[in-house]
Amino acid sequence: MPTLTDWLPFAAAVALTFVVAGLVKGVVGMGLPTVAIGVLGLVMTPGQAAAIVIVPSLATNVWQLMAGGAFRALLRRLSGMLVAVAIGTFLSIGVLAGHSAALASAALGAILVVYGAYGLLMRTFTVPDAVQRWASPLVGLLTGLVAGMTGVFVFPGVPYLNSLGLDKDTLIQALGIFFTVSTVALGAALALAGQYPLVSLGASFGALLPALLGMALGQLLRRRLSPATFRRWFFVGLVALGLYMLARVLLRP
Numbered sequence: 001m002p003t004l005t006d007w008l009p010f011a012a013a014v015a016l017t018f019v020v021a022g023l024v025k026g027v028v029g030m031g032l033p034t035v036a037i038g039v040l041g042l043v044m045t046p047g048q049a050a051a052i053v054i055v056p057s058l059a060t061n062v063w064q065l066m067a068g069g070a071f072r073a074l075l076r077r078l079s080g081m082l083v084a085v086a087i088g089t090f091l092s093i094g095v096l097a098g099h100s101a102a103l104a105s106a107a108l109g110a111i112l113v114v115y116g117a118y119g120l121l122m123r124t125f126t127v128p129d130a131v132q133r134w135a136s137p138l139v140g141l142l143t144g145l146v147a148g149m150t151g152v153f154v155f156p157g158v159p160y161l162n163s164l165g166l167d168k169d170t171l172i173q174a175l176g177i178f179f180t181v182s183t184v185a186l187g188a189a190l191a192l193a194g195q196y197p198l199v200s201l202g203a204s205f206g207a208l209l210p211a212l213l214g215m216a217l218g219q220l221l222r223r224r225l226s227p228a229t230f231r232r233w234f235f236v237g238l239v240a241l242g243l244y245m246l247a248r249v250l251l252r253p
Contacts, residue, residue, distance in 0.1 A: 046104040
């Protein structure tokens with residue numbers, strides 16, 4: 001049976017990871033599961049990391065969606081996208097919850113590289129209102145499929161939400177709604193696949209306080225730092241982390 005000294009370094013590493021992930025989310029309004037799963041994926045399977053992320057991700061997303069007065073309007077506008085992301089997650093959860101940890105790790109590394117590169121090279125674009133009716137469910141489905149394979153639900157959902165022409169506060173709330181539904185769908189899919197044991201639930205609740213602390217610190221830093229500079233280094237970090245995860249899988253003997 002593991003002793004306290006065996007668990008302490010692991011618990012400290014998880015706590016520090018969630019402080020940093022929460023800080024990123026507090027500054028840029030997203031990134032907690034992306035950072036947490038990416039970093040934890042270096043020492044455990046992405047499926048195990050995703051299970052630990054559920055509670056702190058859900059709590060911080062609910063906190064985020066409550067900040068704003070457009071909840072009902074956004075819920076109506078994004079309803080097709082929200083339903084589709086849940087469907088996509090359930091369709092592909094077999095990759096994240098399956099026995100192919102290498103495939104899940106490679107998929108996670110690839111999506112981190114793609115998303116980080118997009119963030120660094122990002123060019124603003126706008127999706128016309130007439131296109132959104134069919135584009136929203138399609139983007140939601142694709143994002144859900146990616147989430148079921150990697151545990152990360154940012155691409156292509158986040159770039160799409162950025163293209164809707166929402167003001168800053170409304171966009172933050174829209175991201176909170178989208179991430180909340182995505183997190184619930186991911187947790188339910190993992191549970192139905194038998195990949196959400198009580199030990200993961202306990203670790204997930206244990207990660208909640210560090211994540212909330214990090215998010216509060218991030219919100220304070222947002223007023224002092226240049227968000228553009230912070231986002232640039234955030235995306236550089238994602239690319240580096242993704243490349244490392246890909247290399248570790250592809251170069252494995």
